[in-house]
Amino acid sequence: MRSSMLPCTPLPVLLLVVACAATPGPGGRSLYEDLGGQPGVERLVTATVRLAHSDKRISFLFEKMNDAELIRQLQDQICYLSGGPCEYKGRSMSEAHSGMDINEAEFDAFVERLTDAMVGTGIPHSARNRLLSLLAPMREEIIHQ
Amino acid sequence: MGVVLFGIALPPVQGFDTGSRLLATGGITQIEGAAGGGLVPWAVLSGYGQKDEWGGDLFVTYARTDDYALGAAGVSVAFGNRVEFSLSTQLLDIDDLADDLGLPDDTLRQEIVGVKARLLGDLIYGVVPQFSAGLQYKHNADFDVPALTGARDDDDIDFYLNASRLWLSGIYGYPVLVNVGLRFSRANQLGLLGFGGDKDGSRDTLFEASAGILLRRDLLLGYEYRQKPDNLSFAAEDDWQDAFLAWFPNKYLSLTGAWIDLGSVAGKSGQDGFYFSVEGTY
Numbered sequence: 235m236r237s238s239m240l241p242c243t244p245l246p247v248l249l250l251v252v253a254c255a256a257t258p259g260p261g262g263r264s265l266y267e268d269l270g271g272q273p274g275v276e277r278l279v280t281a282t283v284r285l286a287h288s289d290k291r292i293s294f295l296f297e298k299m300n301d302a303e304l305i306r307q308l309q310d311q312i313c314y315l316s317g318g319p320c321e322y323k324g325r326s327m328s329e330a331h332s333g334m335d336i337n338e339a340e341f342d343a344f345v346e347r348l349t350d351a352m353v354g355t356g357i358p359h360s361a362r363n364r365l366l367s368l369l370a371p372m373r374e375e376i377i378h379q
Numbered sequence: 380m381g382v383v384l385f386g387i388a389l390p391p392v393q394g395f396d397t398g399s400r401l402l403a404t405g406g407i408t409q410i411e412g413a414a415g416g417g418l419v420p421w422a423v424l425s426g427y428g429q430k431d432e433w434g435g436d437l438f439v440t441y442a443r444t445d446d447y448a449l450g451a452a453g454v455s456v457a458f459g460n461r462v463e464f465s466l467s468t469q470l471l472d473i474d475d476l477a478d479d480l481g482l483p484d485d486t487l488r489q490e491i492v493g494v495k496a497r498l499l500g501d502l503i504y505g506v507v508p509q510f511s512a513g514l515q516y517k518h519n520a521d522f523d524v525p526a527l528t529g530a531r532d533d534d535d536i537d538f539y540l541n542a543s544r545l546w547l548s549g550i551y552g553y554p555v556l557v558n559v560g561l562r563f564s565r566a567n568q569l570g571l572l573g574f575g576g577d578k579d580g581s582r583d584t585l586f587e588a589s590a591g592i593l594l595r596r597d598l599l600l601g602y603e604y605r606q607k608p609d610n611l612s613f614a615a616e617d618d619w620q621d622a623f624l625a626w627f628p629n630k631y632l633s634l635t636g637a638w639i640d641l642g643s644v645a646g647k648s649g650q651d652g653f654y655f656s657v658e659g660t661y
């Protein structure tokens with residue numbers, strides 16, 4: 235086991251940085267601003283719902299939906315989560331998705347469409363991932379309800 | 380599959396879906412056929428299959444250092460994001476060494492059968508990182524040279540344990556992947572120089588790790604480190620490391636280039652060079 239390892243490998247360094255990385259972006263701007271504020275979030279949510287309707291893996295779940303209502307709720311939620319001046323008044327995630335029995339694959343399909351919507355509306359890579367990292371912890375309350 | 384092999388710029392094909400897992404979360408294929416980076420397996424399974432889905436990949440890898448060239452190719456299939464099976468073959472060109480020492484073969488070949496199971500956790504979701512355990516049965520098909528160097532056996536099994544995590548928010552929103560693993564192995568130079576040796580015949584516990592950052596949704600820049608056993612007295616075996624850039628233009632294809640540093644291999648020191656891998660995912 236001869237070692238050519240450098241005295242300090244990048245690995246522990248990365249771990250430290252990850253542990254310290256907070257949510258705000260490089261310039262200390264809120265995620266809400268990086269998403270483009272209210273118009274940005276509205277464009278994003280509208281695009282996401284439209285793409286969800288066109289994805290055959292999940293479209294059936296959105297068929298009977300009132301899109302305007304869903305868009306309004308999602309917009310408030312994302313605005314609120316990203317640090318914007320909004321309040322989310324909708325149902326809890328487990329209530330909102332109850333009876334749908336969304337599985338792991340459908341969840342990922344939705345995240346994929348949401349990501350496409352973020353790419354399509356010009357939200358930068360780092361802001362996309364900061365938003366996804368806020369939504370990912372909700373998965374347990376959304377799948378298999 | 381023609382699309383996978385030749386369709387560098389082709390968009391996803393209608394009616395030919397990969398699984399649902401997110402882009403790049405199947406990793407690439409490491410040199411012994413398991414899903415991972417180039418040298419070190421990750422805890423993820425190959426392809427993009429989620430629960431109730433299946434998938435896998437085909438890969439071809441070529442690596443070149445000062446005195447050696449290694450080709451590898453293989454296929455894998457994974458079921459339900461639970462278990463992965465792989466078959467691969469490696470061919471090492473040892474022309475320079477064979478000339479120097481008057482060896483009976485100038486290539487060394489081995490076949491590898493791998494199995495990996497996801498034990499618990501998830502790469503991205505929930506609080507528990509993804510943990511997997513795997514084994515790689517390796518059979519050296521050109522054992523004359525390894526036998527001359529003092530290797531004991533022409534086949535053996537490596538066992539390994541891995542934990543992988545992708546932090547989405549990462550560093551300023553650039554997702555960070557960290558992977559650590561332990562391998563229990565007595566394979567000399569992956570097994571291309573046989574298993575066990577005159578200096579040490581038993582398995583060692585070896586540390587493997589990789590870390591990477593998603594610079595873009597489709598671009599992973601990473602570093603890997605792999606500890607190696609040192610069983611043969613004729614030449615010391617060094618740990619390996621590499622820095623790689625993997626590009627995932629879509630869920631059907633990945634292209635990876637790397638700079639590799641294999642240290643001293645079979646008495647030839649300073650073996651650094653490049654590595655290139657093409658992979659098709661289904």
Ligand code: HEM
Pocket residue numbers: 292295296299303304307308311323324325326330331336340341342344345369370372373376
């Ligand atoms: C991180 C992921 C998700 C978030 C943040 C989210 C958020 C929301 C919100 C805020 C509502 C409105 C609740 C209300 O009106 O009170 C909602 C409803 C809904 N969501 Fe999700 N959702 C997520 C994932 C999914 C997935 C994966 C699917 C399906 C594949 C889905 C399908 C639906 C449907 C069909 C409704 C309408 C339910 C109804 O009004 O009957 N959602 N979601």
